[in-house]
Structures are given as structure tokens and as C-alpha cells.
Amino acid sequence: MMPQTARFFSSNAASVPSAGIDNKSADFDIPVIDVAKYLNKEEGWEEECKKVADCFHKYGILKFRDPRVNMEANDRYIDLVERYFDSVSKKYYAGEKLKDCREDLHF
Numbered sequence: 001m002m003p004q005t006a007r008f009f010s011s012n013a014a015s016v017p018s019a020g021i022d023n024k025s026a027d028f029d030i031p032v033i034d035v036a037k038y039l040n041k042e043e044g045w046e047e048e049c050k051k052v053a054d055c056f057h058k059y060g061i062l063k064f065r066d067p068r069v070n071m072e073a074n075d076r077y078i079d080l081v082e083r084y085f086d087s088v089s090k091k092y093y094a095g096e097k098l099k100d101c102r103e104d105l106h107f
Helices: 034-038 045-058 069-093
Strands: 033-035 064-065
Touching: 033 034, 033 045, 034 064, 064 069
Parallel strands: 033 064
Antiparallel strands: none
């Protein structure tokens, strides 16, 4: 867990920090897709599929909760990504030239 930085990815899908954006006025109330309903063909699974399409059309992204995901592994992965982008952004804003991660692809 990273101290002094906001977690932009969270295992609690209902609580995503706003990063300085007023979520109420920005209309960022992205619904959470319940993958278990689809996998188990529970009541409402078709509605979850519709939410997927709606999210992509309206927001270009989606948030979903998948019971197959190990939350400890997910949290470790999120921490890894946050540390990476924290270190890269510090170098970038300090004026350091960043090395391309895939020089052969020019990015």
C-alpha cells in the first residue's frame, strides 16, 4: 500500500477517488458490472450485458466485479502499477528524459 497517494484503482469498486474532479457534475457514476450473474446465468444477467455495452458507449471503460479474482493478488498488482507510475511521473516532472519501454515500437 502506498502512503501519501490516492488509490485510483480499488478493490472496493464503489469508492473510487475523484482526483480533484467533482464526480457529481462530471457524471462519472460508472456502474459496476456483476460478472457472477453472467457466469452463473443468474436472474438479471442480460441486464449486466446491457450495462457493459452502455458503459463502453457512454464512458469508453467499464468497472466489473469478478468472483474469480483473488483480491490479494489484485491489490498487489494495483500497488505495483501505482509504484511504477509514481516513479515514472516523478522522473518526468523532474525533467528527466524517459527511456522508451519498447524502443522497437517507439513507445
